[in-house]
Amino acid sequence: MSPRLGYGTNGLTDLRLDDALGLLADLGYDGVGLTLDHMHLDPLAADLPDRTRRVARRLGELGLDVTVETGARYVLDPRRKHGPTLLDPDPEGRAARIELLVTAVRVAADLGAHAVHCFSGVTPEGTDPDTAWKRLKEAMCPVLEAADAAGIPLAVEPEPGHLVSRLADFHRLRHLLGDPEPLGLTLDIGHCQCLETASPADCVREAAPWLCHVQIEDMRRGVHEHLPFGEGEIDFPPVLDALVAIGYRGLTVVELPRHSHAGPEMARRSMEFLRAAGERA
Template sequence: MTLRFGYGTNGLTDLRLDDALALLADLGYDGVGLTLDHMHLDPLAPHLAERTRKVAKRLAELGLDVTVETGARYVLDPRRKHGPSLLGPDPQDRARRTDLLLRAVRVAADLGAQAVHCFSGIVPPSVDEPGTAWQRLAVSLTPVLEAADAAGVPLAVEPEPGHLLATLADFHHLRGLLGDPPALGLTLDIGHCQCLEPLPPQDCVRAAAPWLRHVQIEDMRRGVHDHLPFGEGEIDFPSVLAALDTSGYQGLTVVELPRHSHAGPHHATTSLPFLRRAADTPPATAPKRSAP
């Protein structure tokens, strides 16, 4: 297989960024999913371009590729998780989230990143008409997509359980609203597929392949949005990784364990051997799971 594995820094928040990057390089990872947050590369602190150049130099020294992720919980608001969103009632709040994504595009371009990840946000209680939320999302993302297109870095939107854009079908709805812009791609979280998609995760990979720009991976159970260490959920990883390998996907497959930072070095150490074993296991030897 030609798959390339990374680990997300949102699962290593107790480590300094340089220490996290050195750990991943020492363990043999191909890259990193870099979440822009206050404890690592703070997108709101002064001298962002200068700090980004230093990170780019370090990544090059360590031989690590990178994707830029924007799912930090409190980077914009210390009181509201993932707030403000692209869907809120206040235009200035929505503009703050758009500005964060524009900063992420600039960071990604300076790092030579493969993609910028984002998600839609949860529909506010004040929104009675779904069309209103979709319109806000489309308007908010338009300048980000224009910047991403100019920078040559795809914007990879992630279907997130509980959000407006929660499924692959929702991603295609957004594509239609925006007129299928070339910079718009997809982040596929394999656990989310297990959690709520009608198709098994390996079939989701095949269906998503033409738009796939970023992949996150962890274990998960059906109907429960809880990112689990490998082996603690229900996912057939040999089949998933085989589907990724044959799909033509060229990006990083990034381990996503944000709630396990307290044991981040341990999970980073054990996750890569698990994935490599699964990648070397023929799918036919794994238990077959029927579609839910």
């Protein structure tokens, strides 16, 4: 047994989606973390259902599994990175993000994806914590309803600098929402190294009951910078061993969004590194 590896399309933005998927299949990846964005599968396109059907056929031809990711930088607002979020002071802004996530759930169902990834967003300036948590709880409800109806887990990612930034924040959200069945966790291994007091391998074990999606890259303590493998501080064999030990069978997706300029080479090197690390686990 070994983790089922994927690569994020946000690290392959200079490639056409068909070419990116073909590359990953040729390199031996089990799947893809598909970020909904204008350069690949645009969630705002009028012909999204047709495009989604074509992508589903391509995934099937190549034997690739998929997770739908929603971390595109400017998909909703060309001037605000990741904006608007579920915490936006403007109700219309929150509604736009909610609609994007509901669309992501529909796309995931049509693709046969095993999860939809999302995040809370940064607390807006001038917003007190109680208000931020209230907004997040209210905004999550319609998305969770859609996820429940589609049978697709909604996997929230703790993200450095966001309202939900650590595992403890995920558990706070889970309890606020009443521990709903569709709510799961995206665990980013680099973020564990960056912020959590426990080791990344221990974070995997702690997260096991809720784990629906994993992102992986190297990182240094206290610095939120996604690094190619071997350029940070993470000891990967214990992490991969922990993923196998807990029985996680979703995708473990390489997350290198700032390395698209060298995407094909990064994908090749990442696969070689993780295979070697798995052999040492």
